[in-house]
């Protein structure tokens with residue numbers, strides 16, 4: 584991974600954009616949705632940037648940039664077509680410890696701009712590490728049609744309810760089950776049914792966990808597709824064996840790894856609603872199948 588995605592707090596961030604052509608306007612359109620302070624310096628200003636200045640979204644200075652302009656900022660975007668100028672400012676900015684993006688020179692950037700699907704609190708950022716911005720744009724377009732616009736309201740609703748859920752369900756495990764159940768009922772829309780689903784989800788919480796059993800040496804890629812979502816919601820992966828890399832990739836990243844547990848401890852965890860996978864030799868799996876009839880035995884082509 585050459586570039587690592589992070590979501591930066593934009594409130595109060597001081598951003599300087601040098602250049603005010605079409606490329607600058609595309610980045611400014613997104614940046615101006617944040618609470619950052621945005622200054623733009625350029626002698627020639629395209630219509631879109633001028634409109635943002637007129638609406639008070641950016642502070643525009645119509646002149647050539649100077650190195651002194653870099654004082655006191657957090658983030659610099661260079662969007663001029665003057666290559667030596669872009670380079671000179673980028674190097675100076677780096678020397679000052681600033682974050683810098685030069686729109687047409689990834690080598691001079693210490694961060695690059697993703698394609699963004701904006702649904703309020705829900706943000707999806709896509710990057711190809713500079714390999715194919717057009718693909719990032721196309722994938723964004725696909726996600727735009729896939730993610731309903733009411734997701735913004737849905738996540739505002741959820742954010743409002745977080746404290747209430749913490750009070751009503753003091754146990755972390757219960758809250759996790761609650762939210763999974765809520766999304767199962769509600770899907771990804773916000774409408775007049777959302778409030779009902781929210782209440783309904785409290786009523787349908789079951790304390791029964793899930794046990795997945797996988798015999799050592801099972802070819803992971805031959806497991807049925809339905810096994811993947813189950814592995815993605817595991818709380819624990821128990822095994823005394825070395826895990827195949829492919830298995831580690833598929834299991835939920837936050838799942839805890841543990842040596843094999845005694846049966847009583849395994850039962851206790853399932854009673855608490857936890858989701859456990861056991862990866863062990865056939866003999867152990869056969870015993871577990873007998874002891875936990877509800878367990879899901881993962882095998883190529885079958886569950």
Ligand SMILES: C[C@@]1(CC(=O)O)c2cc3[nH]c(cc4nc(cc5[nH]c(cc(n2)[C@H]1CCC(=O)O)[C@@](C)(CC(=O)O)[C@@H]5CCC(=O)O)C(CC(=O)O)=C4CCC(=O)O)c(CCC(=O)O)c3CC(=O)O
Nearest residue numbers: 686687689695696697698699710711712713715716719720
């Ligand atoms: C490295 C990066 C640096 C950065 O800008 O941060 C960069 C670099 C370059 N872009 C170039 C060209 C184009 N870029 C776009 C579009 C977008 N470019 C964006 C990001 C990035 N572009 C960063 C990497 C992102 C990643 O990881 O994928 C997007 C996602 C976000 C945004 O810019 O806001 C936005 C889509 C937004 C959306 O629609 O959602 C189009 C298509 C179009 O305009 O429709 C073209 C023309 C077609 C083509 O040439 O491919 C060139 C060649 C310039 C030349 O040849 O003159 C370079 C330089 C080089 O590759 O060396």
Ligand SMILES: NC(=O)C1=CN([C@@H]2O[C@H](COP(=O)(O)OP(=O)(O)OC[C@H]3O[C@@H](n4cnc5c(N)ncnc54)[C@H](O)[C@@H]3O)[C@@H](O)[C@H]2O)C=CC1
Nearest residue numbers: 602603604605606607625626627647648662663664686687
């Ligand atoms: N990263 C990307 O997505 C893409 C990058 N590009 C590159 O981005 C650059 C900008 O593209 P456009 O916006 O189309 O160019 P443009 O020519 O429309 O705009 C250039 C801007 O830079 C300003 N400028 C020039 N010298 C300046 C100085 N000394 N101080 C302050 N401002 C100055 C101009 O006044 C103008 O506002 C080009 O080099 C282009 O090759 C092009 C396509 C996509």
